[in-house]
Amino acid sequence: MTEPSEESIQGRIEREEFARGHLPEGAAPATPRLAATTVIARPGSSGLFELLLLKRPLASRFAAGAYVFPGGVVDDADGSEFWRSRMHRPSNLPPDGLPAATAGIRELFEETGILLADQELKRLDALEVLRHKLLAEEVTFEDVVRDRSLTFLHAPLTYFARWVTPRRLARRYDALFFLVALSSRSEDVTITEEHDGLTWVTPRAALAEFTAGRLPMLFPTWKTVQQLSAFDHLDEAVRVLGTSSVTSIEPFLDVDGNTVRPRMPERS
Numbered sequence: 276m277t278e279p280s281e282e283s284i285q286g287r288i289e290r291e292e293f294a295r296g297h298l299p300e301g302a303a304p305a306t307p308r309l310a311a312t313t314v315i316a317r318p319g320s321s322g323l324f325e326l327l328l329l330k331r332p333l334a335s336r337f338a339a340g341a342y343v344f345p346g347g348v349v350d351d352a353d354g355s356e357f358w359r360s361r362m363h364r365p366s367n368l369p370p371d372g373l374p375a376a377t378a379g380i381r382e383l384f385e386e387t388g389i390l391l392a393d394q395e396l397k398r399l400d401a402l403e404v405l406r407h408k409l410l411a412e413e414v415t416f417e418d419v420v421r422d423r424s425l426t427f428l429h430a431p432l433t434y435f436a437r438w439v440t441p442r443r444l445a446r447r448y449d450a451l452f453f454l455v456a457l458s459s460r461s462e463d464v465t466i467t468e469e470h471d472g473l474t475w476v477t478p479r480a481a482l483a484e485f486t487a488g489r490l491p492m493l494f495p496t497w498k499t500v501q502q503l504s505a506f507d508h509l510d511e512a513v514r515v516l517g518t519s520s521v522t523s524i525e526p527f528l529d530v531d532g533n534t535v536r537p538r539m540p541e542r543s
Contacts, residue, residue, distance in 0.1 A: 284491040286534065288341050292493070293528065293535040295336065296445035300530075304442035307449035309371070311379035312346035312438075314499065315389065316509050317457040323477045324456075324509035326500065327464065328490075329386065330472040341491045342474070344499070345386040346379065346450065353377040357417055361426045365434040365453075367521060375451040376432055381416045383455070385409060388465040391430040391455065396423065403465070410467065431456050435516035436502070438495040439525040441537060449523070452499060454516060456509050478504035494526055494537035 298304065315327040328342040354374035362377055384390045388406055396402050405423075408414045419425070436452035466473055476484070481500045484490035492500065506512035526537040 283488045284340060285485075285488065288338060288491055288493065289535045289537065290533055291339065292337075293444070293530065297443050298445055300443065305445055305447050307439055307447040309349040309375055309378075310347060310448040310450040311349060311375040311382060312344050312450050312452045312495075313379040313383045314344050314452060314454045314503070315383070315387070315457065316454060316503075316512070317462065317475065318459065318509065319475075319477055321477070323479070323507065324512070325475040325477050326481065326503065327387070328474050328476060328481065328492075328496075329466060329470040330474070332468075332471040338493055341493055341496070343493065343496055344452075345383045347382040347385075348448065349374045349378040350381075352415060352417060353381065355417065357421075361420065361428065363428050363430045363432055365432055365517065367517065367519070368434045368451075369521075372434065372451055376434075376453065379432065379451070379453045380427055380430060384416070386467060386469060389462055390425075391427055391432075392420075392423075392425040393427060393429050394423070394425055431513075433513050433517040434521060435519065436499060437521050437523045439523050441526050441528045443528045443530070450495070454503075454513065456513050478506075495524075498524075498539075 316324045319325040329345060331338045331341050331343055333340045358373065358377045362373060364373055364376065368376065380391050384406060388403065390396070390402065405419050409416060409419060433454040433456070434451060435454050438450050438452065440447035464473060478500050481490055482497070482504055485492055485497050503512060506515070525540055527540060529536040529538050
């Protein structure tokens, strides 16, 4: 897999992320904030599965113009005792992972309207009303779940990766990645103004578009797409990844003038 040239959109995105806030080389790193990333996959028309990628606005201060997975930081409320009896816990999830699973489901609902509850809500318009109130901070996610007596004990969450932001960056995240395998292509996706568009694409097609410079992605995103491209079928990916141990990956940054390239950590 060849990476895009230094003058590509990809190079601009990595350079801007570095310029947005970084520490001098050798400085004590910031403590990463716990976060969650939700990788949505569905059966594809070609027989291969497709991934959902959301496009960040060009005017965004974070990853402008890049394609990303839904996700965000873990809130204090995501670690509430309230969730322990309501949330599915993947067998390979570490002890600190349940708040991230909760955050992944919450962020997915906020960003796309997809709610992975065990109960099917009868009216989609009522679901959008709840989502609107949540986005407007008129209610909390716990309020929504409690009011509708929702549970997520069968949510199709597969924990399969964990990425930590490089130490040179001032804002760092410790992001747990969850694969969500949708059973059909009929799930409605409604984005907010936080994103500028969306695309469904097979992992291999996404890599080809990335290499051609037409689908810019941050380093952990395209490496995740690359990981998933090894599978022909979604059920195979879920089976293999769901029984695998997960090791945290913390890339390092190769900085040369205005060129910033993330690199995989060297194996010891």
